[in-house]
Amino acid sequence: MLNYVLSRLFTFVPTFIGVTLISFGFIRVLPGDPIVVMAGERGLTAERYAELEAQFGFDRPLYVQFWEYLTGVLQGDLGNSFVTKRPVWDEFFALFPATLELSLCAMIFAVVIGLPAGVIAAVNRGKFYDRALMSTALIGYSMPIFWWALLLIIVFSGNLQWTPVSGRIDLIYYFPDPTGFMLIDSITSGQKGAFGSAVRHLILPTIVLGTIPLAVIARQTRSAMLEVLGEDYIRTARAKGLAPGRINGVHALRNALIPVITVIGLSVGTLLAGAILTETIFSWPGIGKWMVDSIFRRDYPVVQGGLLLIAVAVMIVNLTVDMLYGVINPKIRKR
Amino acid sequence: MTDTTQIAVERPSPLREFWFYFRENRGAVIGLWIFAAFAFVALFGPWIAPHDATAQFREATLQPPVWQEGGSWTYPLGTDPLGRDMLSRLIVGARFSFFVGIVVVSIAATGGILVGLIAGFAPKWVDTIIMRIMDVILAFPSLLLALVLVAILGPSLTNAMIAIAIVLQPHYVRLTRASVLSERQKDYVTSAKVAGAGLPRLMFITVLPNCLAPIIVQAALSFSTAILDAAALGFLGMGAQPPTPEWGTMLAEAREFILRAWWVVTFPGLAILVTVLAINLMGDGLRDALDPKLKRS
Numbered sequence: 001m002l003n004y005v006l007s008r009l010f011t012f013v014p015t016f017i018g019v020t021l022i023s024f025g026f027i028r029v030l031p032g033d034p035i036v037v038m039a040g041e042r043g044l045t046a047e048r049y050a051e052l053e054a055q056f057g058f059d060r061p062l063y064v065q066f067w068e069y070l071t072g073v074l075q076g077d078l079g080n081s082f083v084t085k086r087p088v089w090d091e092f093f094a095l096f097p098a099t100l101e102l103s104l105c106a107m108i109f110a111v112v113i114g115l116p117a118g119v120i121a122a123v124n125r126g127k128f129y130d131r132a133l134m135s136t137a138l139i140g141y142s143m144p145i146f147w148w149a150l151l152l153i154i155v156f157s158g159n160l161q162w163t164p165v166s167g168r169i170d171l172i173y174y175f176p177d178p179t180g181f182m183l184i185d186s187i188t189s190g191q192k193g194a195f196g197s198a199v200r201h202l203i204l205p206t207i208v209l210g211t212i213p214l215a216v217i218a219r220q221t222r223s224a225m226l227e228v229l230g231e232d233y234i235r236t237a238r239a240k241g242l243a244p245g246r247i248n249g250v251h252a253l254r255n256a257l258i259p260v261i262t263v264i265g266l267s268v269g270t271l272l273a274g275a276i277l278t279e280t281i282f283s284w285p286g287i288g289k290w291m292v293d294s295i296f297r298r299d300y301p302v303v304q305g306g307l308l309l310i311a312v313a314v315m316i317v318n319l320t321v322d323m324l325y326g327v328i329n330p331k332i333r334k335r
Numbered sequence: 336m337t338d339t340t341q342i343a344v345e346r347p348s349p350l351r352e353f354w355f356y357f358r359e360n361r362g363a364v365i366g367l368w369i370f371a372a373f374a375f376v377a378l379f380g381p382w383i384a385p386h387d388a389t390a391q392f393r394e395a396t397l398q399p400p401v402w403q404e405g406g407s408w409t410y411p412l413g414t415d416p417l418g419r420d421m422l423s424r425l426i427v428g429a430r431f432s433f434f435v436g437i438v439v440v441s442i443a444a445t446g447g448i449l450v451g452l453i454a455g456f457a458p459k460w461v462d463t464i465i466m467r468i469m470d471v472i473l474a475f476p477s478l479l480l481a482l483v484l485v486a487i488l489g490p491s492l493t494n495a496m497i498a499i500a501i502v503l504q505p506h507y508v509r510l511t512r513a514s515v516l517s518e519r520q521k522d523y524v525t526s527a528k529v530a531g532a533g534l535p536r537l538m539f540i541t542v543l544p545n546c547l548a549p550i551i552v553q554a555a556l557s558f559s560t561a562i563l564d565a566a567a568l569g570f571l572g573m574g575a576q577p578p579t580p581e582w583g584t585m586l587a588e589a590r591e592f593i594l595r596a597w598w599v600v601t602f603p604g605l606a607i608l609v610t611v612l613a614i615n616l617m618g619d620g621l622r623d624a625l626d627p628k629l630k631r632s
Contacts, residue, residue: 011470018471026483135362138619142611144563146570147586147604150593154601158594273476277567291479292571295486307483311474318474 004326012319016312017070023308024069078305083297088305092287097180098168099279099286103271105202106210111264114214118221118260123248125226133218140215145274149208149281156204163200166283170197209278213267220263224256231255258325265321269314356624363620369613376426377433384423385411388580392418397596413598415589421598424580425606431581432562432610435496439561440554442500447507448550452538454508455515466512469505477502481564485573492575495568502564503557510553514546548625555618559611566607582607 044052053059072078078088121133157165164170168182175189183202186194228234229252237247272288279288287306294302347355357363376383386392392410396418399406406413412421454465472480484498518524519542527541568574569583577588582603589599 011467014467015470015474018467019474022471022475026487138362138615139608139612142559142563142608142615144566144583144604144607144611146567146583147600147607150586150590150600150604154593154597269473269476273478276476276478276482277570280571292482295482296572303483303486307475307479310476310479314476315474 005323008319008322008326012315015315019308019311019315020070020073021066023304023311024066026304026307073308078308079301081294081302082299083294083302088301089309091290091302092306092309094180095285095287095290097177098182098284099272099275099288101181101183102202102205102209102278102284102286103268103275105206106271106274107213107264107267109206109210110213110217110267114217115221115260117218119225119248119253119256121218121222122225122229123244130222134222137215137218140211141219143211143215145208145211146277146281148211149204149278152204152207153281163204168198168201168285169194170201173197205278205282205284208281209271209274212270212274213264216263216267216270217260221256221260224259225252228252228256262321262325265317265324268317272310272314353624357620360620360623362616363623366613366616366620369609370617373429373610373613374433377430380427380430384420384426386420386423388419388424388427389578390419392420394418397592397599399596400598412602413596415585415599416592416596419578421602424585425582425602428580428582428585428603428606429610431492431575431579432565432607435492435499435565436558436561436614438496439500439503439565440558442497443503443557443561444507444550444554446500447504448511448543450504451508451511452515452543454512455519455542456534456538462512465508469508472502472505475502478564478567481568482571482573485568490573490576492565492569492579492581495565495574496561498568499561499564503560506553506557507550510549511546514549515542518542518545551625552618552622555614555621559614559618562607562611562614 050059058065076089078092080087081091084091117133117137121130124130153165156163169186173186173189173191173194175185175191175194177185178188179185182198183195186198225248229248234247234252237251238244242251275286275288276292277288278284279286280292283289287310291303291306291310293299294306357367381388392414395410395414397416398410398414398418400413400421401408401411403413410420410422412425414420415424450465454462457465481495481498481502484501485494488494488497524537524541527537532541565574566581566583566586569581570587572587575581575584577584585603586600589596589603593600
């Protein structure tokens with residue numbers, strides 16, 4: 001087991017350096033000189049330009065710059081935003097809870113509906129429920145989520161007026177956010193109606209962001225269940241006279257969960273990509289919207305730092321999933 | 336009687352065998368028909384469309400579809416805020432999505448297969464370097480990386496296609512390498528080697544054809560991913576630029592009218608959904624027919 005963990009950690013390091021290299025190289029190939037962009041409309045004199053170049057270290061050899069960037073990154077220094085002048089690191093972690101809250105809710109939504117749907121489909125293989133559920137899952141899987149978001153807004157915010165269109169909470173509520181999770185902070189603030197408002201803001205983005213993971217989980221659960229249901233020990237359980245509910249729910253599902261957990265872990269990247277669209281549409285103040293806004297503002301340090309931190313987050317989650325997989329499935333460890 | 340025995344003895348042609356299994360999956364056949372219609376519209380769009388896709392009919396802005404009050408047969412699916420015919424724009428827009436799919440899959444698959452073959456045949460250290468690079472690309476959420484790449488290259492449909500191809504390519508590398516590694520162990524490869532086949536022959540003629548089944552399935556699936564991602568980039572303003580009637584770009588232009596005119600938002604998205612769904616249905620059928628190992632049920 002230790003060997004397995006070490007070998008996985010060993011592959012993490014070169015990938016991390018590669019990711020850093022890409023985000024470092026990115027600022028150097030973008031059109032437009034970053035210093036000129038930073039100066040804005042006013043323009044620069046040649047002396048001031050050279051001064052700034054020296055200040056940011058753009059005049060030194062590339063490998064020196066990369067080394068400084070890498071050591072800076074490891075100490076949590078990603079530079080400052082051109083627009084707000086605040087450290088990118090601080091901005092990222094100020095906005096991260098919003099994305100995390102949304103992603104967690106979307107994942108819970110996807111698992112709570114996707115898992116039973118997959119089980120029901122597998123148990124009723126080839127029958128009406130199976131076909132209906134799997135057709136729906138395929139539609140969800142093919143959904144352009146930015147359009148799905150607009151449709152939900154038309155129906156639930158426009159026609160029915162049930163949910164708000166944007167933001168995390170109504171503007172009339174204001175309270176400190178110690179955790180950054182609106183659902184928790186709104187309860188601890190003790191303000192009447194704040195929690196309800198937070199929930200209403202969260203519903204549509206959750207559905208939109210959860211749709212594709214939901215479809216993937218339902219499809220994966222079904223195929224994993226079908227595989228397990230064909231095993232000998234299931235036949236033995238049937239022959240022993242165990243209730244079908246117990247066989248499907250306990251004996252089969254437990255083993256079917258292994259591939260499903262992997263899929264759940266690996267959808268984190270998908271989730272973050274989806275968050276870019278979802279957050280932009282619902283004006284959700286999280287990482288995705290921050291990245292899109294920064295790209296349009298040409299706020300290079302933010303794009304660079306955000307890209308790196310998001311990639312590292314995805315890598316850490318994938319590493320954790322790999323290790324969990326090794327714990328759940330002993331077959332993997334031996335490789 | 337003699338006829339049937341003869342058919343059973345003779346091995347059917349690969350295409351026929353493929354069609355036999357593909358036909359089993361009713362959804363896949365439906366998907367194929369929709370895709371054929373989509374391809375037809377993509378090829379002949381401008382000649383089928385009732386109006387010019389960019390012509391603005393100022394006297395008829397935001398006209399609802401024909402079945403709603405105020406609609407007319409002149410503009411069957413209504414008009415957009417600038418008075419352009421929705422149906423014509425959707426028809427002409429099909430070619431952009433089709434084009435995106437074809438180009439992205441061609442670039443990503445060609446590059447990915449080549450790199451994958453090299454990784455599978457090259458010495459261990461080359462293989463390791465290639466696979467680490469692919470890991471690095473895969474560490475970024477695909478849409479985010481595509482978005483940043485387009486920001487670097489400048490927003491346009493061509494750059495969006497390049498960015499999406501780069502992002503999709505590692506999947507082909509991994510897939511090709513994995514099948515090459517398992518095929519290389521087999522006896523027929525050894526015998527070809529013994530018979531004196533050179534490395535290029537071994538790579539492209541002996542091994543590659545036997546690795547194609549999963550790659551073809553992947554190609555179908557990434558065709559739909561490419562369409563979705565290109566539409567998403569268009570929606571974010573980083574893909575095709577207005578007034579191009581690309582479906583994602585049309586959605587972006589229509590966003591502010593969603594509560595006043597549902598049709599300007601609904602139809603472009605529906606077009607994307609139906610196309611992607613058809614391709615995914617087809618992809619499932621392809622997988623079942625080509626690769627019994629991957630068969631889900």
